[in-house]
Amino acid sequence: MIECKDVCFGYGKTKDTELIHSISLSIEKGEFVAITGENGAGKSTLSKLIAGILKPSSGKITVSGADTAKSKNSELARNTGFLFQNPDRQLCAYTVREEIAFGQKALKTGTEEEIYRRTDSIIEEFGFSPDAAPFSLSRGQRQRLALASIIAVEPKIMILDEPTTGLDYKECMEIMRSVQELNRNGTTVVMVCHDMELVLDFAARMVVLAGGRIIADGETLDIMRSRDVLKQASLLPPQIVQVALELEEKFSGRFDFSDVRTADGLAAKIQEAIK
Incomplete structure (x- = not known):
């Protein structure tokens, strides 16, 4: 559904002005993928490239079979909805x-x-x-x-750029439950997000950027448990994952907390360990 091959992008004409460096990425129909990384890593730029708002300097992006560099934005918009971080922009x-x-x-x-x-x-x-x-x-x-207006045109792909920035918990959950329902009904979701709790709760797959390059791509919980990857991207794991990792270290080899992603799951594992 989404295919990026050796994609580079920059606002200048030289290599040292590139923001995105040789990114190759495939996203299948119906996936829920989070793009994460520190500020300036290239997350929003990559999302706008996928949406066709920006065109690659080199390489190729195809979305639902259409080459984004050769397609009009109006044509791409029939399949792809884009939710900006600031709703006032749309x-x-x-x-x-x-x-x-x-x-x-x-x-x-x-x-x-x-x-x-x-x-x-x-x-x-x-x-x-x-x-x-x-x-x-x-x-x-x-x-x-803004989200409802996009849902109304029934896009096959939904791209969200930091959709919950500035929202309180209730507002955040309202947005994410609507997005989750879309995904359950078959819409492919690509979400740029810095909130690791949110990523763990909703995204099945996680792509991590650092310096405009992909440094990790895989199952969300697996990457959340990788201290090396998170350190490279200047990210912190969710508190539940952090506690699980620390318990594993404290009781090395005795208990397995590798599948813990919720407070209830952690409590159940601790009760099992006590028994």
């Missing part, structure tokens, strides 16, 4: 109803009646007031509206 209508209908009309996803029905369904699902002004909503509600 809201443009006067009411919630108009905002959710905007993308559907632009991409001609159906008749006027079909768009009307789909818009009403999304408004009801998210609990919006249809006549509310988007910029009168809270930061979290604006992010949910």
Whole structure:
């Protein structure tokens, strides 16, 4: 579904201005992949390259069979939705109803009646007031509206750039549960994220960048347990994983906490060890 081959990108014309260096990456239909790394690692740049917002300086990216360098953004948008870190960058209508209908009309996803029905369904699902002004909503509600507007066009691929930045826990979970439901229904999700707790809870696969290069790619929990990888990327594991690793070190060879990813799972392992 998504194929990157030897992709490089930079705003200048020389190698020393490159932000992305020879990245090769394949993402299959229905995966939930988190792209992580320290600030400046190239995470957002890579996500925008995959979406076709940026074009590679060299190498090739294909998304659903389309070469992003040769395809119009309007064509790529039929299959790929992109949620910006700041929702204010993609809201443009006067009411919630108009905002959710905007993308559907632009991409001609159906008749006027079909768009009307789909818009009403999304408004009801998210609990919006249809006549509310988007910029009168809270930061979290604006992010949910931006997400709802993308969901309305039913993209095959959803790319999220730090989707929960600035949100409280409740708002964060509302966003992520909506994304998780999309993924369960077959949408491929690529999420740029610095929150390791969130990555562990939702992403099955984790790609780690450092200095514009991929330094690790694999099952999320396996990478979370790799101190060397996290150190290279200036990341800290979630607290549960950290505690599990420390217990393994303290009781070396006696107990196995390698599959622990939740507090309940850790408690169960400790009870088992005590017995």
